[in-house]
Amino acid sequence: xxxxxxxxxxxxxxxxxxxxxxxxxxxxxxxxxxxxxxxxxxxxxxxxxxxxxxxxxxxxxxxxxxxxxxxxxxxxxxxxxxxxxxxxxxxxxxxxxxxxxxxxxxxxxxxxxxxxxxxxxxxxxxxxxxxxxxxxxxxxxxxxxxxxxxxxxxxxxxxxxxxxxxxxxxxxxxxxxxxxxxxxxxxxxxxxxxxxxxxxxxxxxxxxxxxxxxxxxxxxxxxxxxxxxxxxxxxxxxxxxxxxxxxxxxxxx
Amino acid sequence: xxxxxxxxxxxxxxxxxxxxxxxxxxxxxxxxxxxxxxxxxxxxxxxxxxxxxxxxxxxxxxxxxxxxxxxxxxxxxxxxxxxxxxxxxxxxxxxxxxxxxxxxxxxxxxxxxxxxxxxxxxxxxxxxxxxxxxxxxxxxxxxxxxxxxxxxxxxxxxxxxxxxxxxxxxxxxxxxxxxxxxxxxxxxxxxxxxxxxxxxxxxxxxxxxxxxxxxxxxxxxxxxxxxxxxxxxxxxxxxxxxxxxxxxxxxxxxxxxxxxxxxxxx
Numbered sequence: 001x002x003x004x005x006x007x008x009x010x011x012x013x014x015x016x017x018x019x020x021x022x023x024x025x026x027x028x029x030x031x032x033x034x035x036x037x038x039x040x041x042x043x044x045x046x047x048x049x050x051x052x053x054x055x056x057x058x059x060x061x062x063x064x065x066x067x068x069x070x071x072x073x074x075x076x077x078x079x080x081x082x083x084x085x086x087x088x089x090x091x092x093x094x095x096x097x098x099x100x101x102x103x104x105x106x107x108x109x110x111x112x113x114x115x116x117x118x119x120x121x122x123x124x125x126x127x128x129x130x131x132x133x134x135x136x137x138x139x140x141x142x143x144x145x146x147x148x149x150x151x152x153x154x155x156x157x158x159x160x161x162x163x164x165x166x167x168x169x170x171x172x173x174x175x176x177x178x179x180x181x182x183x184x185x186x187x188x189x190x191x192x193x194x195x196x197x198x199x200x201x202x203x204x205x206x207x208x209x210x211x212x213x214x215x216x217x218x219x220x221x222x223x224x225x226x227x228x229x230x231x232x233x234x235x236x237x238x239x240x241x242x243x244x245x246x247x248x249x250x251x252x253x
Numbered sequence: 254x255x256x257x258x259x260x261x262x263x264x265x266x267x268x269x270x271x272x273x274x275x276x277x278x279x280x281x282x283x284x285x286x287x288x289x290x291x292x293x294x295x296x297x298x299x300x301x302x303x304x305x306x307x308x309x310x311x312x313x314x315x316x317x318x319x320x321x322x323x324x325x326x327x328x329x330x331x332x333x334x335x336x337x338x339x340x341x342x343x344x345x346x347x348x349x350x351x352x353x354x355x356x357x358x359x360x361x362x363x364x365x366x367x368x369x370x371x372x373x374x375x376x377x378x379x380x381x382x383x384x385x386x387x388x389x390x391x392x393x394x395x396x397x398x399x400x401x402x403x404x405x406x407x408x409x410x411x412x413x414x415x416x417x418x419x420x421x422x423x424x425x426x427x428x429x430x431x432x433x434x435x436x437x438x439x440x441x442x443x444x445x446x447x448x449x450x451x452x453x454x455x456x457x458x459x460x461x462x463x464x465x466x467x468x469x470x471x472x473x474x475x476x477x478x479x480x481x482x483x484x485x486x487x488x489x490x491x492x493x494x495x496x497x498x499x500x501x502x503x504x505x506x507x508x509x510x511x512x513x514x515x516x517x518x519x
Contacts, residue, residue, distance in 0.1 A: 086288065090469055090470050091470070092469070099417070155421075
């Protein structure tokens with residue numbers, strides 16, 4: 001019954017003769033909320049692209065909802081790393097959200113009334129329904145990010161992949177944003193993979209955490225041990241200093 | 254009446270018809286050129302088309318058809334190069350651009366009667382547009398209109414956010430090549446009207462003005478088509494009345510409007 005949402009086994013991705021991802025194993029189940037951390041260039045974005053079927057693994061297997069990633073795309077929502085776009089681009093927030101219906105509508109078909117309704121609902125889900133007819137460039141950074149989340153929600157995904165979605169968003173808006181993800185995860189049952197730099201910020205929200213630097217350090221839980229982090233980052237990392245109430249690091253005996 | 258007088262002549266009617274069809278092209282393709290930031294690529298394609306035009310002359314075939322051929326090949330070449338990323342895109346454009354111009358000048362020189370035609374291709378000669386040119390331009394305009402109508406949402410997605418577009422399964426590379434091919438067709442048509450050197454102005458000025466005053470892509474396109482038609486008609490009239498070069502008059506009309514609208518909207 002408990003279908004694996006993501007199932008990755010012994011996966012390798014190589015570029016120019018050297019491994020970007022090395023022997024990755026990962027399983028996610030319904031309603032999981034995985035925080036994926038790791039140093040820059042550690043392969044976090046690459047792993048998301050593999051899950052989207054944009055990069056083919058050199059070795060190993062990956063299944064999303066038991067399907068090849070490209071075939072599962074219509075069930076996956078994606079929020080890219082800070083979307084770079086022309087701030088004066090002439091589209092309304094609603095038009096941007098409609099773009100997310102592409103995977104359902106398909107090539108050459110027009111968006112219909114259903115699509116529009118779904119777009120308005122998605123905007124409502126992120127609390128932006130009153131901004132639907134505003135030009136995207138007229139919204140604040142945090143509001144734009146909500147619109148991009150609405151765009152990923154509009155195809156009714158069962159899995160949401162977010163690549164450092166809070167870069168360039170101020171910290172008050174960040175907290176709101178994480179609360180929104182929590183709501184999507186708990187109330188709508190959408191599984192989430194959240195790539196982030198900021199362990200302390202996300203540890204409060206996620207139920208699983210993994211650290212990636214070529215290899216994936218993951219124990220199918222919300223705990224990582226100090227050694228994992230040190231191996232991944234290549235140096236000791238101080239995190240407990242912030243005194244997070246929810247333990248990320250297992251204490252060493 | 255000036256206008257009645259003006260429309261008596263066949264060449265004037267052809268010129269006006271070609272100019273109006275070209276405004277439709279400029280209005281639509283020009284907006285995509287601006288939004289996708291491919292102004293330099295488009296200019297490169299226009300210059301590279303000159304190689305094909307020269308070849309057509311040299312071999313004694315229709316220069317326009319050869320121009321379209323070489324423009325499309327250049328567009329696809331640049332599109333492929335930029336996706337392989339061995340050579341940077343602007344370097345590739347520079348090379349294609351200069352090579353096309355050099356080839357064109359060489360081949361035109363080797364053919365007979367080059368001087369007048371050379372001038373016409375570089376600076377445009379809308380009054381030399383023939384009936385068959387008008388037909389060709391109209392058919393191409395209709396094809397491009399149909400493509401944009403069919404692929405409107407795809408081109409919007411591509412222009413707004415290509416990275417996301419690719420992630421959700423849009424055939425980004427094919428669409429980009431198609432867009433570049435459409436630019437190539439448009440550019441060659443515009444060469445007939447304002448010449449290689451000034452193509453880029455007619456392609457971008459109507460869109461740039463319209464974008465500042467209109468909201469939403471369809472309205473911006475419509476405004477841009479309208480402005481293009483105005484520029485072509487006024488430019489043509491002035492050039493006829495004062496007996497000055499048509500291409501330059503059209504561009505100067507457009508440029509004057511552009512500066513005026515910039516100053517006024519401050």
